[in-house]
Amino acid sequence: MSNLATLNTADSLSGISTRQIEESLERANDAYRNTDDSIISDSDYDALIDELARRDPGHALLTEVESEADFGAGKVRHQIPMLSTEKVKTDSELSAWVRRVESAAQNIGIRTPVLLSVTAKLDGMAGRLKDGVLASRGDGLTGNNITHILPKLVVHGVGDGELVMIQSYFDEHLSEEFKHPRNVVTGAVGADTPRPAAMKALNDHSIHFVSFTTLTRIDSRTDTIVAQLPEIREYLLGNTPYPTDGLVLAVESPELRKELGSTGHHHNWMVAAKTVGETATTAVVGVQWQIGKTGRLTPVIQLKKVTLSGAVIANVTGHNAGKVEEMGIDVGAMATITRSGEIIPFLVSATPAPNGASLPTHCPACTEHLKRRGDFLVCINNECEGRRHARLHHFFNIIGSIDLFGPVACDKLIAAGVRSIQEVFAITAAEFEAMGFGPGQSANLVAELEAAKTRPVDDFRVLAAMGISNLGRGDSKKLLRHTALKDIPF
Structure with a gap:
């Protein structure tokens, strides 16, 4: 099998409770659909879904369309439900779907093989443009009215489609600012106050609404689709200017579609053939540990440079200490990587280093002794310079409305002894110069901070920017539906 994902991570998930899987999927769904950020790779998300399906095939997360936050100009009731798409990741799963299609065809007297259409699976935000009204998918039955952004979009056709950005x-x-084009689209459409970069993308007409009816399609049949899929994939994805996440296979016959029917989650006459992309195996030359705002250390696996899907890859995340330890990753290990969605480097597997993994015992930033909490190594020193830097950078990144304060600027602030956001807003131009900023840059920083005081900022961004553990933008929105920001003690 050359074109569909074969990764089986069920063994690595065996120690996680079903409730933990539910919570992880709910947080990932919220971030994926309601914010301009992602908290989990597509491959990890699919692994969690597969494990939940193995444990509880009838679970609501598998049988219903995921919920969506409220945004836009009210609600739109879909006359025909907008459902999700069932995924297949192996040739055997695709063959099983083909058998179900052919069995249903025989039940109603349709001759086999059955005609199928194949199109690229666009990776953006699902929507429907009907009678001049553009609505998001929402929960499949009711979506958000986002017609107000139509003048900013390049529109290709009407009906069901995807809001996507030109890759x-x-x-x-x-x-460098966003993890994936989908995050820009979600932020531009769903945020009360989109980031300036997302607004510029809209104004530059780089976000399109693409009706599925306008996509290039290739016809195939149930008796040849498995063998033809690699060639079809290469052609379709190579000629699509938008981010993609595999292929969509659909039955063409209206009568057979009716016979196959739908669940509350997906149509049975359609599947998405997910791709793992090209893989490469290369040597691990080091492991660098980066500290986050809450003190957790994230391993960055340093690789002997390798070209993958047209990009030179030198680093890939190791996720956490538990994964590095389990896979035996250290100098001398061999790592197999792919690019999730043809974009993000992702660790598939590893041949362990001769002596296994060697985990750090002290914080790389402050040398404090590290604590082990589940799969994570944690620095508990609240005054750790690395944690203060991560908190400062996190604040500016999440607020999204204050420019000029990137990682390099944060480095200088922390080196100068700055300990809080409040201190940053009190710094004068002369003090910025003393920290190593140029005269013009110092004046610009002060002006930017002054301007930021009068710019409107979403309450959920303010709350999420505080760096509270496990409280991201999605959960902040949920909390603020019940409690006003002014009533939350900090």
Whole structure:
């Protein structure tokens, strides 16, 4: 099998409770659909879904369309439900779907093989444009009215489709600020106050609404689709200017579609063939440990450079200490990587280093002795310089409305002894210069901070920027539906 994902991570999930899987999926769904950030790779998300399906095939997360936050100009009731798409990741899963299709065809007297259509699976935000009204998918039955952004979009057709960004625009302008083009689209459409970069993307007409009816399609049949899929995939994805996440296979016959029917989650006459992408195996030359705002250490696996899907890859995340330890990752290990969605480097597997993994015992930033909490190594020193830097950078990144304060600027602030956001807002131009900023840059920093005091900022961003453990933008929105920001003690 060359074109579909074969990764089986069920063994690595065996120690996680079903409730933990539910909570992880709920948080990931919220971030994926309601914020301009992602908290989990597509491959990890699919692994959690597969494990939940193995344990509880009838679970609501598998049988219902995920919920969506409220945004836009009210609600739109879908006359025909907008459902999700069932995924297949192996040739055997695809063959099983083909058998179900052919069995249903025979039940109603349709001759086999059955005609199928294949299109690229766009990776953006699902929507429906009907009678001049653009609505998000929502929960499948009711979506958000987002017609107000139509003048900013390039529109290709009507009906069901996807709001997507031109991949080349993202690569050139936004790849350092956002993890994925989908995050830009979600932020531009769903945020009360989108980031300036997302608004610029809208104004540059780099976000399109693409009706599925306008996509290039290739016809195939149930008796040849498995063998043809690699060639079809190469052609379709190579000629699509938008981010993609595999292929969509659909039955063409209206009568057979009716016979196959739908669940509350997906149509049985359609599947998404998810791709793991090209893989490469290379040597591990080091492991660098980065500290986050809450003190957790994240391992960055340093690789002997390798070209993968047209990009040179030198680093990939190791996620946490538990995973590094389990996979035996250290100098001398061999790592197999892919690019999730053809974009994000992702660790698939590893041949362990001769002596296994060697985990750090002290914080790389402050040398404090590390604590082990589950799969994570944690620095508990609240005054750790690395944690203070991460908190400062996190604040500016999440607030999203204050420019000029990137990682390098945060480095200088922390080196100068700055300990809080309140202190940053009190710094004068002369003090910025003393920290190593140039005269013009210092004046610009002061002006930017003054301007930021009068810019409107979403309450959920303020709350999420505080760096409270496990309280991201999605959960902040939920909390603020019940409690006003002014009533939350900090």
